[in-house]
Amino acid sequence: MTKQPYDDDQASFSAPIEDLQVRIAFLDDLVDQLNQQMALQTQEIAILKKQMQLLYQRVESADLSEGIAPFDPLTNRPPHY
Template sequence: MNQSKTTTDTSTVQDDLQAQVIDLQMSLAHLEVTVERLDDVITRQDKDIHTLQRQLQLIYKQIENQDPESGIAPFDVMADRPPHY
């Protein structure tokens, strides 16, 4: 009877270990998918940032090349005050 109990205990331990390994493998697979998705997002955001930087540089160049007299008028608090004041 002692031998039978030991065999059952060993089998139960092996089943528990196998279940834990399967859980770890599933968790790892989910993490790998998450990392791939995050990498895709970061890659897209990096491209967007570079595009926005180029656009901002173009805007700065346009502003620098503009005639100062045809530029945006400075803000005047008294002249631009709403009518209800």
């Protein structure tokens, strides 16, 4: 019994279609992983922004003028001079 041309055509089309389906499944999984990573990084950035705001508030509220002597280049020389 010989194969009909229809069967050969169908077999030749099914292999590339299966390859495309595998690639699509892989890409779907990759997109989901990237989405999860993006969500985690977005949360981390929000936390870091809040921490930076708190640090800025601390620096602004601190009175830095007290306890800091003015710099005098003649008396405050580095040891290698």
